[in-house]
Amino acid sequence: MNEQSKDVDPAKEELAYFIQKHLDRITINLSRVQALIRLADHYPNAPQELASRAKVILRAAVVFLHATLEDFLRYVGETYLPASSEELLNRVALVGTEDVPRPEKFFLGKLAQHRGKTVDQVITESVNAHLDRISFSDTTDISNLLEAAGIAVETIRPLYPRLSALMTRRHQIVHRADLVDVPGGERKATPIDAATVTEWAAAVKEFFAHVMAAKALQDIIPKLKRKHTPEKPNRADDDPPIHTEVR
Numbered sequence: 001m002n003e004q005s006k007d008v009d010p011a012k013e014e015l016a017y018f019i020q021k022h023l024d025r026i027t028i029n030l031s032r033v034q035a036l037i038r039l040a041d042h043y044p045n046a047p048q049e050l051a052s053r054a055k056v057i058l059r060a061a062v063v064f065l066h067a068t069l070e071d072f073l074r075y076v077g078e079t080y081l082p083a084s085s086e087e088l089l090n091r092v093a094l095v096g097t098e099d100v101p102r103p104e105k106f107f108l109g110k111l112a113q114h115r116g117k118t119v120d121q122v123i124t125e126s127v128n129a130h131l132d133r134i135s136f137s138d139t140t141d142i143s144n145l146l147e148a149a150g151i152a153v154e155t156i157r158p159l160y161p162r163l164s165a166l167m168t169r170r171h172q173i174v175h176r177a178d179l180v181d182v183p184g185g186e187r188k189a190t191p192i193d194a195a196t197v198t199e200w201a202a203a204v205k206e207f208f209a210h211v212m213a214a215k216a217l218q219d220i221i222p223k224l225k226r227k228h229t230p231e232k233p234n235r236a237d238d239d240p241p242i243h244t245e246v247r
Contacts, residue, residue, distance in 0.1 A: 022075050026208055029068040033201055036061035041194035058192045059173045062200070066170040069163070069204050073145055074131045076211065080149035081131075082124045088148050095126040137171060139164050146211070152218060156210045162203035169200075 040057035043050060081088070096113055097106040114122050136142060139160040143153050172178055172190065179187040 033061050033065045070136050077131045081127045092130045095129045151214050159203050159207050166200040
């Protein structure tokens with residue numbers, strides 16, 4: 001081990017890993033969303049047919065923005081859920097037993113496929129498989145994941161109204177083609193504009209920043225403080241030496 005690696009602070013390494021590992025991915029995904037918004041908003045006074053196509057591009061941006069949010073939430077889960085409590089892990093099915101109705105019910109033979117693996121490896125694989133199967137359709141799902149990962153949600157709740165609007169609209173686009181019933185039996189597309197999608201994108205970006213900051217404040221910064229706080233000397237060390245005169 002070289003001298004530089006000896007000086008690496010594990011708490012700082014954890015902070016850097018959590019931020020940097022996903023930062024590039026976040027940046028790329030958000031830039032793709034912004035590119036779609038700019039493309040749709042490039043011709044504000046376009047003819048009706050072109051304007052209609054621009055709305056379709058905005059709907060695609062909403063779906064991609066929600067996928068970016070889900071991708072980050074899965075990353076948080078993959079990073080922190082494997083180390084969570086027994087109670088929380090009991091909600092996760094053993095990988096390979098997803099067809100069993102209840103996570104706690106499986107035969108011992110199901111473990112045969114995991115021979116040679118450590119317990120940590122099996123837990124991590126099970127958590128990842130669980131996260132791949134679930135979706136985040138409302139802010140309750142977000143809170144449940146963050147709390148399971150040990151992340152306080154108090155500072156994040158103010159973002160929930162915008163995130164909820166994004167998630168609701170994504171559901172309507174994906175499952176109803178963004179069409180709503182109108183009097184007369186017709187179905188029409190719900191209006192959408194670049195300003196609204198831009199606002200949702202800003203909320204997602206703020207959410208990422210808040211989660212990273214919350215994790216740093218809760219877990220990593222306290223570790224750094226504990227490490228760099230000088231230990232108090234023993235009281236015996238503070239007392240002046242006692243000189244005994246021998247007569």
